[in-house]
Amino acid sequence: MNVQYRSIGVIHTPFRKIEGMPIQPSGAAGIRGTVDVYPEYAEGLKDLNGFSHIILIYHFHESSGFKLIVTPFLDSEPRGLFATRAPKRPNPIGISAVRLLQIKGSTLHVQNVDILDGTPLLDIKPYVPEFDRQPRFRLGWLGKAKGKAKKRKSDSRFE
């Protein structure tokens, strides 16, 4: 089944190229960006300012192609693509939970962004721990690599 989506806005961040980007929000602590929602969708932002965190869903517009086995950023072993957060995916959809600082008109000011400048926005959802947060978890290969994400920056493998 094919599905077609249309961007509802654009995400702006200090990251103009993939190299040097933090690879997840934990490595992007404090980094600020803006989300410009197209005016025709602005009405849908009502009530969002009550939430401290939101989930941005976006299109990895700079990623093309994919491999089903990849050597992730936090590891030296090849892993199955779906066990990683690598951006080169069959459907290059990204999700990031970011802090919402304020909303001015149809522009959202956000913090802890790990997203490339100019990324097309597909959806915004409120972050709701009751839905999104899991109390107990096992981390697979990432268990060993945990903590490294804060320090690591992206390299050319994500292009």
Added chain:
Amino acid sequence: MNVQYRSIGVIHTPFRKIEGMPIQPSGAAGIRGTVDVYPEYAEGLKDLNGFSHIILIYHFHESSGFKLIVTPFLDSEPRGLFATRAPKRPNPIGISAVRLLQIKGSTLHVQNVDILDGTPLLDIKPYVPEFDRQPRFRLGWLGKAKGKAKKRKSDSRFE
């Protein structure tokens, strides 16, 4: 910007119609389903079995159209669409964090599903608390409605 995606599998659950469905995983506790990943993507599932929870990204195939102001399930006040998790959205993309029980071949057995049977799968990501979990949060209008999600079932407004 238009983007085109192609489903990489199908999600199967006991929910054959929208009415009566739990509206989020917290209301779907214990409900089991399967995710049939198309064989050509099976290789990408390697290493996923180490994770206790995964994020399913899917297309709300039974939702058509949207309104920017909606009266959500857990509330009686009209709210901005992006401050809700309603399925009728400009881009009807759903995300659910579910428990991964086991993987047999290219079929994932999952628990706590709040998804309609036959839903097209777009992506699978490992659930990583360091990326996905927020330690402190404010819930906006949902703060008052919190806890109700467990009891509520879907009605016709989500079709």
